Amino acid sequence: MAVVDPSTRHRQAIERAIRAIPRGCVASYGDIAARAGLPGRARLVGRVLREAGEKARLPWHRVVRASGHIAFDASTEAFARQCKRLAEEGVIVTRGRVDNARFGVDVDVDAQLWAPRTAGTRVRGG
DNA sequence: GGCGTGACTATAC
């Protein structure tokens, strides 16, 4: 069959993984790629976000580097937007980086949120 | 099809 371009399929998986990030939390590019079924394609996540832009309505501001650092330079406007959006969700950003140990999705309970397919057994309750 | 680039990551010091 005329399968869609692999890159297109990957892009959809990445966008879906990004939207899965709970409010008030952040995830690294590597995690997004891994949850999208593309381990090691962290750079691809960044490319998707760049092409998507704000028009895609993606919570791109919840995506940071593996070290918790904002992917942009502190002097860029994108950095200011991301920092502002995170602050509005309760995520503290200090010196261009967030506390992964506190806001990271890699804590433990959030592991269920990242479940591939819980058949509707989505954990809720805030 | 090689080369440089990039919203990255892991490792070493």
Added chain:
DNA sequence: GGTATAGCCACGC
């Protein structure tokens, strides 16, 4: 946690 190095892969030229 900052710098340096190596690996990774999609994209434009």
